Amino acid sequence: MYRLNKFSETFLRLNQTKQKRQQQKPKKNKRSKHLLCLFGEKNITERALCLTITLEPSLYTVKAVLILDNDGDRLYAKYYDDTYPTVKEQKAFEKNIFNKTHRTDSEIALLEGLTVVYKSNIDLFFYVIGSSHENELMLMAVLNCLFDSLSQMLRKNVERRALLENMEGLFLAVDEIVDGGVILESDPQQVVHRVALRGDDVPLTEQTVTQVLQSAKEQIKWSLLR
Known part of the structure; x- marks a missing residue:
């Protein structure tokens, strides 16, 4: 009987100690549980490495895509948020960046708290803008994809006059690469292919309107050159 009571006391103490340890043990948050499910808990090194990874959903975003001429004037601009809500603020930013x-x-440049990647060709300057903590390599991938897509579409004649004559293709290409600030595509071959398909899908009436506008634009351009 004495042994049984002693065993019961010992078991009770062990159970109490276990409960205290469980209470003192730090609770794992949802992120750490998710990390352990993905990577396991083999050793301390792996665990430390896992904790440096952020699992919250994060899309690489673009704040703006710009194309300026060699005077710093806007040829194309598309802003995806309200960092610069008015045209006046946008053009002031574009002059500053140029x-x-x-x-x-x-x-690569840091300007006004933003990350700017850019390249120039003949009389054109291409810019892709992201936030200060954005991945420069992803922004550069967007820039290179846009430039290479235009190079194929314009048959390597990437300059101001050729671009102005193919603005519709530029609009379509940018929309294929970035949508609402989210990067969709970084392969220029895919972009050119999709732009060609979308161009073929334009109804005849819209093609006629486009041709009329293009003709009017040509007449205005030549009248200014004379």
Whole structure:
């Protein structure tokens, strides 16, 4: 009887100790549980590595895509948020960005709290804008995809005049690469293919309107050149 009571006391103490340890043990949040499910809990090194990874959904986003001429004037601009809500603010930003980048050989700049990747060709300057914490490589992938797509569409004649004559293709290409600030495509071959398909799907009436507008634009352009 004495042994049984002693065993009961020992078991009770062990159970109490176990409960205290469980109460003192830090609770794992949802993220750490998710990490352990994905990567396991083999050793401390792996666990530490896992904890540095953020699992919250994150899409690489673009704030703006710009194309300026060699005077810093806008040829194309598409903003995906309200960082610069008015046209006046947008053009002031574009002038600022052009003045800071058009004489440098670098491809990346930080300006007004934003990450800017850019490249130039003949008389055109291409810019892709992201937030200060955005991945520069992803922004550069968007920039290269846009430039290479236009190069194929314009038969490697990427300059101001050729671009103005093919603005519709530019609009379609940008829409294929970025939608609402979210990067959709980084393969120029796919972009060119989809732009061609969308161009073929335009109804005859819309093609006629486009041709009329193109003709009017040509007449205005030649009248200005005379």
